[in-house]
Amino acid sequence: MARLRRLLPAALCLLLAAAGYRLTDGRAVPAEGTIRYVAFDVPAAALSRALEADVRTEGEIDWVDLLAALACRYGGDWSNYRQTDLDAAVAERERGQNTAEQSAYYAYYRAAYGAVLDGLVGDFSEQQTDGAGNLVWNRQYGLKAFCPIAAGFCYSESDDFGAARSYGYRRRHLGHDMMGLTGTPIVAVESGTVAVLGWNQYGGWRVGIRSDDGRRYWYYAHLRQNRPYAAGLAEGQRVRAGDVIGYMGRTGYSATENVSNLVTPHLHIGLELIFDESQFESDNEIWVNLYPLMQVLARHTCETVRAADGEHTRRYAFEEGTA
Ligand SMILES: [Zn+2]
Numbered sequence: 649m650a651r652l653r654r655l656l657p658a659a660l661c662l663l664l665a666a667a668g669y670r671l672t673d674g675r676a677v678p679a680e681g682t683i684r685y686v687a688f689d690v691p692a693a694a695l696s697r698a699l700e701a702d703v704r705t706e707g708e709i710d711w712v713d714l715l716a717a718l719a720c721r722y723g724g725d726w727s728n729y730r731q732t733d734l735d736a737a738v739a740e741r742e743r744g745q746n747t748a749e750q751s752a753y754y755a756y757y758r759a760a761y762g763a764v765l766d767g768l769v770g771d772f773s774e775q776q777t778d779g780a781g782n783l784v785w786n787r788q789y790g791l792k793a794f795c796p797i798a799a800g801f802c803y804s805e806s807d808d809f810g811a812a813r814s815y816g817y818r819r820r821h822l823g824h825d826m827m828g829l830t831g832t833p834i835v836a837v838e839s840g841t842v843a844v845l846g847w848n849q850y851g852g853w854r855v856g857i858r859s860d861d862g863r864r865y866w867y868y869a870h871l872r873q874n875r876p877y878a879a880g881l882a883e884g885q886r887v888r889a890g891d892v893i894g895y896m897g898r899t900g901y902s903a904t905e906n907v908s909n910l911v912t913p914h915l916h917i918g919l920e921l922i923f924d925e926s927q928f929e930s931d932n933e934i935w936v937n938l939y940p941l942m943q944v945l946a947r948h949t950c951e952t953v954r955a956a957d958g959e960h961t962r963r964y965a966f967e968e969g970t971a
Pocket residue numbers: 821823824825915916917
């Protein structure tokens with residue numbers, strides 16, 4: 649028994665280390681260095697409210713700081729979320745304070761949530777048509793990431809992250825499914841570089857795009873049979889947020905290329921976080937639930953136009969930054 653008691657703390661330390669924590673004075677605090685686990689379960693209502701404060705103050709109040717502060721308050725359990733708590737955190741920021749920064753967990757939540765959200769808000773310019781029908785540039789600060797489903801195309805979705813999947817082997821669903829019609833244009837959520845493109849037994853025709861800061865790998869799968877990708881899309885190519893990258897389909901669940909073995913056409917979109925290059929395409933991948941974020945991105949959709957050959961391209965030019 650005494651031996652068991654001696655062994656228990658060691659076992660606990662190992663478990664904590666695996667989850668990215670260390671034991672200090674009997675408390676689990678996030679370990680310095682690489683984050684190995686992220687549960688991104690911030691509700692859409694909290695994301696929206698924090699984003700509003702960020703946009704209203706043009707970044708003076710950072711939405712990720714706010715969400716990290718609330719995560720500390722809730723011990724990471726967002727089932728306790730109340731809008732009044734977020735509003736109080738905003739008021740504190742407006743007074744130039746951030747008491748949550750004193751929490752041992754703040755750095756962890758700021759880094760974890762920042763890996764998901766940091767690239768999605770900022771300065772950008774987008775063309776639009778003025779009253780006289782001329783194209784004009786509209787410069788703004790706000791949500792620059794796009795909903796992956798092009799504007800005007802219907803889709804349905806549910807919170808299906810973590811649901812059981814049985815094709816191949818029993819596993820958890822590490823992404824988010826958006827059901828729609830075959831041929832629906834799919835646009836890049838965020839700017840980045842095409843890292844992976846081609847056939848995968850599970851994902852069918854799929855494309856993976858790495859964010860410019862390297863922390864996010866966006867994975868778009870089950871694209872259309874025969875003509876899955878936007879014309880000319882290739883590995884190593886740079887894409888902008890809102891660029892058409894491919895078309896919805898139901899390919900996959902086959903070792904043979906170009907087979908549509910899924911019943912319902914849908915986009916499977918996944919987001920993998922990469923804090924350390926060894927995590928990419930490893931047994932320790934960190935995939936996060938995109939359902940709440942998709943509720944927020946639904947308000948920023950990209951208009952596309954269809955050419956005679958069936959190819960869709962974005963209607964309005966888009967530039968990131970203040971230039
Ligand atoms: Zn899926």
